[in-house]
Amino acid sequence: MKKESPCLQSIEQLCDVLEMHLGHEAGSEACRQVMEHVRDCPTCCAEVDTLGKTIKIFREIPTQNVPKDIQWKLMTTLNLELPPELQEKQK
Amino acid sequence: MTEDSKKYRGSSDAIDTSASDETAKELELIRLAVQGNSAAKTEIVLKHQQNVYNLGLRLTGNEDEASCVLQDTFLKVFEKLDGFQAKSRLGTWIHRIAANEALMRMRSRKNKYFVPIEEEKKDEESSYDIGFIATSLELDPLESTLNEELKVHLEEAIQQLPANLRTAFVLKDLEGLSMAEIAEEVGKTVSAIKADLHRARVRLRERLVEFVNTGSE
Ligand SMILES: [Zn+2]
Numbered sequence: 001m002k003k004e005s006p007c008l009q010s011i012e013q014l015c016d017v018l019e020m021h022l023g024h025e026a027g028s029e030a031c032r033q034v035m036e037h038v039r040d041c042p043t044c045c046a047e048v049d050t051l052g053k054t055i056k057i058f059r060e061i062p063t064q065n066v067p068k069d070i071q072w073k074l075m076t077t078l079n080l081e082l083p084p085e086l087q088e089k090q091k
Numbered sequence: 092m093t094e095d096s097k098k099y100r101g102s103s104d105a106i107d108t109s110a111s112d113e114t115a116k117e118l119e120l121i122r123l124a125v126q127g128n129s130a131a132k133t134e135i136v137l138k139h140q141q142n143v144y145n146l147g148l149r150l151t152g153n154e155d156e157a158s159c160v161l162q163d164t165f166l167k168v169f170e171k172l173d174g175f176q177a178k179s180r181l182g183t184w185i186h187r188i189a190a191n192e193a194l195m196r197m198r199s200r201k202n203k204y205f206v207p208i209e210e211e212k213k214d215e216e217s218s219y220d221i222g223f224i225a226t227s228l229e230l231d232p233l234e235s236t237l238n239e240e241l242k243v244h245l246e247e248a249i250q251q252l253p254a255n256l257r258t259a260f261v262l263k264d265l266e267g268l269s270m271a272e273i274a275e276e277v278g279k280t281v282s283a284i285k286a287d288l289h290r291a292r293v294r295l296r297e298r299l300v301e302f303v304n305t306g307s308e
Contacts, residue, residue, distance in 0.1 A: 011285055011286055011289045012282060012285050014289065015270075015285040015288060015289060021158065031146065043221060046221045046222065046224070046225040047221055049225065050221070050224050050225050050228050050296055051292050051293070051296060053228050054292055054295055054299055055264045055292065056247070056298040057245070057299060058245055058260075058264060058265065058295060059264065059265060061242055061245055061246060062126075062242070063141060063142070063145040064141075064144070064145060064148065065141065066140050066141055066144045066161070067154070070144070070154075070158045071140065072156075073137065073158065074140065074158075074161055074162055074165060075133075075136070077162050077165075077166065077171065078132065078162075078165055078166070079134050080129055080132055080136065081129055081130075081133060081182070083133070083256065
């Protein structure tokens with residue numbers, strides 16, 4: 001394990017704890033024990049917390065609308081009727 | 092465009108209370124589409140195109156490639172729709188096809204985009220102060236809605252990851268696939284995916300800290 005997380009045994013363990021921290025998984029018994037340590041250990045806590053924040057922030061990046069010309073190409077390829085807002089381009 | 096498009100896929104599937112209604116509607120839509128009903132097909136496309144396009148865009152980092160992923164995905168969707176077994180939601184199934192298409196595209200230009208593992212290991216040992224990182228990430232811009240500048244910075248940061256790290260991060264943290272699904276998709280072990288994912292997260296955290304400490308001054 002890298003030096004910045006001296007208490008966690010492996011990257012795998014850190015990943016599992018993060019899953020639990022983010023609420024994706026209830027976590028195994030072993031994982032819950034590690035989590036208890038993480039809560040009391042400033043170094044581990046900062047590691048898990050900042051990685052968790054990073055994930056959450058990146059997840060907030062909004063998705064983009066499909067550009068009209070790409071949508072038009074798609075509908076044409078699929079031989080489907082174009083929605084009204086795309087029909088102009090057909091001419 | 093679709094109400095689901097901004098949600099984290101994993102959680103949107105898990106906490107859907109009106110799931111059975113939705114499933115029934117979806118099955119009817121699929122039935123019509125399989126019979127060749129254009130309106131049903133169009134509805135499926137309009138509902139899922141944004142997710143597919145964004146997945147393609149994030150994995151390939153390129154609008155043209157994303158457009159190809161979008162087309163190839165829906166061609167395949169309608170080709171295979173009659174064999175779709177409603178074990179998962181349609182969106183999940185389409186999503187998996189899209190991920191497959193995008194990964195195939197990435198592999199086909201691997202010389203340009205797949206950074207050899209040795210090369211990317213170099214900076215892994217870069218030392219950092221976790222206290223400093225923690226303090227940095229407590230700062231304000233991160234607590235509020237993403238501003239435009241930060242958004243651009245983050246998108247760039249994802250694109251600058253080596254392809255294998257980007258794949259793990261996009262599929263797991265943005266798209267909500269399970270580690271096992273990703274491992275199967277890219278042909279690696281779950282441990283290897285976790286290692287890629289961790290490296291991606293650490294790098295993206297660095298970029299975030301960098302933005303907080305310099306970019307937003
Ligand atoms: Zn610790």
